[in-house]
Amino acid sequence: xxxxxxxxxxxxxxxxxxxxxxxxxxxxxxxxxxxxxxxxxxxxxxxxxxxxxxxxxxxxxxxxxxxxxxxxxxxxxxxxxxxxxxxxxxxxxxxxxxxxxxxxxxxxxxxxxxxxxxxxxxxxxxxxxxxxxxxxxxxxxxxxxxxxxxxxxxxxxxxxxxxxxxxxxxxxxxxxxxxxxxxxxxxxxxxxxxxxxxxxxxxxxxxxxxxxxxxx
Amino acid sequence: xxxxxxxxxxxxxxxxxxxxxxxxxxxxxxxxxxxxxxxxxxxxxxxxxxxxxxxxxxxxxxxxxxxxxxxxxxxxxxxxxxxxxxxxxxxxxxxxxxxxxxxxxxxxxxxxxxxxxxxxxxxxxxxxxxxxxxxxxxxxxxxxxxxxxxxxxxxxxxxxxxxxxxxxxxxxxxxxxxxxxxxxxxxxxxxxxxxxxxxxxxxxxxxxxxxxxxxxxxxxxxxxxxxxxxxxxxxxxxxxxxxxxxxxxxxxxxxxxxxxxx
Numbered sequence: 001x002x003x004x005x006x007x008x009x010x011x012x013x014x015x016x017x018x019x020x021x022x023x024x025x026x027x028x029x030x031x032x033x034x035x036x037x038x039x040x041x042x043x044x045x046x047x048x049x050x051x052x053x054x055x056x057x058x059x060x061x062x063x064x065x066x067x068x069x070x071x072x073x074x075x076x077x078x079x080x081x082x083x084x085x086x087x088x089x090x091x092x093x094x095x096x097x098x099x100x101x102x103x104x105x106x107x108x109x110x111x112x113x114x115x116x117x118x119x120x121x122x123x124x125x126x127x128x129x130x131x132x133x134x135x136x137x138x139x140x141x142x143x144x145x146x147x148x149x150x151x152x153x154x155x156x157x158x159x160x161x162x163x164x165x166x167x168x169x170x171x172x173x174x175x176x177x178x179x180x181x182x183x184x185x186x187x188x189x190x191x192x193x194x195x196x197x198x199x200x201x202x203x204x205x206x207x208x209x210x211x212x213x214x215x216x
Numbered sequence: 217x218x219x220x221x222x223x224x225x226x227x228x229x230x231x232x233x234x235x236x237x238x239x240x241x242x243x244x245x246x247x248x249x250x251x252x253x254x255x256x257x258x259x260x261x262x263x264x265x266x267x268x269x270x271x272x273x274x275x276x277x278x279x280x281x282x283x284x285x286x287x288x289x290x291x292x293x294x295x296x297x298x299x300x301x302x303x304x305x306x307x308x309x310x311x312x313x314x315x316x317x318x319x320x321x322x323x324x325x326x327x328x329x330x331x332x333x334x335x336x337x338x339x340x341x342x343x344x345x346x347x348x349x350x351x352x353x354x355x356x357x358x359x360x361x362x363x364x365x366x367x368x369x370x371x372x373x374x375x376x377x378x379x380x381x382x383x384x385x386x387x388x389x390x391x392x393x394x395x396x397x398x399x400x401x402x403x404x405x406x407x408x409x410x411x412x413x414x415x416x417x418x419x420x421x422x423x424x425x426x427x428x429x430x431x432x433x434x435x436x437x438x439x440x441x442x443x444x445x446x447x448x449x450x451x452x453x454x455x456x457x458x459x460x461x462x463x464x465x466x467x468x469x470x471x472x473x474x475x476x477x478x
Contacts, residue, residue, distance in 0.1 A: 064416035065409045065412045066374040066388070068374075068377040070409070072405055073402075073409065080402060158280070162378070186292045201275060
């Protein structure tokens with residue numbers, strides 16, 4: 001094993017560019033997953049079978065098929081349908097859509113976890129339906145699900161290198177580009193691997209602390 | 217996306233890809249199971265150094281991305297060590313080690329969830345630790361592990377798509393070839409998404425059977441939906457139903473046989 005520190009130094013500027021892109025993808029993907037997931041969760045609870053059933057089926061399908069293939073699908077098929085997005089935007093859309101099917105389950109569990117008494121109290125106060133959701137149910141449900149959502153952010157971080165395959169220059173993409181220019185892969189890939197642990201491990205510790213505070 | 221008229225050869229390519237994906241899933245799952253049980257049980261070991269090492273393994277493999285690891289094993293290890301793994305085995309090694317790390321958490325959690333009294337009973341019977349694990353803890357923890365293992369298997373199946381980056385001719389790789397040959401993206405990617413979904417569905421079905429047998433093995437009521445379960449749940453609490461079942465069938469295999477998967 002020859003580890004050349006000067007190579008690592010040469011890789012650093014590209015590495016920071018990659019970190020920035022990874023974090024952008026992560027932020028965009030998380031926001032999309034959180035918001036779409038809530039939409040799916042609410043749609044799945046709809047009493048209208050025409051709404052709940054297709055949403056359930058599509059979510060199940062997306063959850064059980066690989067993100068990589070979904071990314072290829074979006075990347076190659078969307079332009080055929082006349083929607084041309086940048087590689088990063090396609091990646092964010094793919095990540096967000098895939099993980100929204102997971103967050104939908106998390107929201108569902110959170111909403112189911114709100115005690116029935118809360119619903120009954122809202123009915124007894126004759127709160128309108130929208131206000132019951134916004135002021136009573138969702139605040140209690142969301143509080144519980146924050147740690148679980150955080151876990152999916154970490155999972156998303158670890159899936160973000162897949163965006164490399166559609167040409168996004170995130171951390172791993174930068175490392176491979178650097179490798180193909182200099183024929184020195186070792187240092188850059190090791191740096192990227194360590195970067196993932198350096199980001200993911202404190203994040204998981206943070207989540208554990210958050211879980212203790214929020215979930216009682 | 218109505219044009220499914222791939223030629224015969226292209227369909228063959230995709231079907232060969234399915235076979236490679238199935239092989240990858242089975243081999244990685246086998247390696248992953250070994251890793252999961254080894255690391256998971258090591259994390260409950262008495263010696264702190266064993267716990268520390270297995271904990272470090274878990275954090276490293278859980279913290280890093282499978283794709284980064286795969287590329288490292290495939291492109292960097294040959295350059296630095298001078299020998300090259302066959303792509304298939306590089307993929308199995310990475311997938312097995314990564315998903316094994318996730319599995320170790322399932323094993324650890326399920327073993328920790330067995331009531332303390334069970335372990336104490338083993339101590340009272342002066343069973344050595346290994347025997348206690350094999351005869352008492354694992355058989356009772358196993359049914360709890362099956363549903364999360366099912367989810368993990370599906371994650372593993374989805375993870376196998378990554379090997380196309382290394383040039384292993386799995387479904388995703390075959391789809392790229394077909395796409396290059398036909399110039400059409402929508403049909404081929406739709407077809408392979410459905411293929412993955414069908415494989416995942418098959419895994420769910422098989423694991424449901426495994427779960428039912430595992431539960432029956434420790435004398436607990438079968439999963440919901442079967443006629444026995446409905447009768448049992450209607451009559452009395454599940455645990456009582458389990459006791460009744462066990463006493464009704466004294467010749468049944470009992471708990472010890474279901475721990476065979478360790």
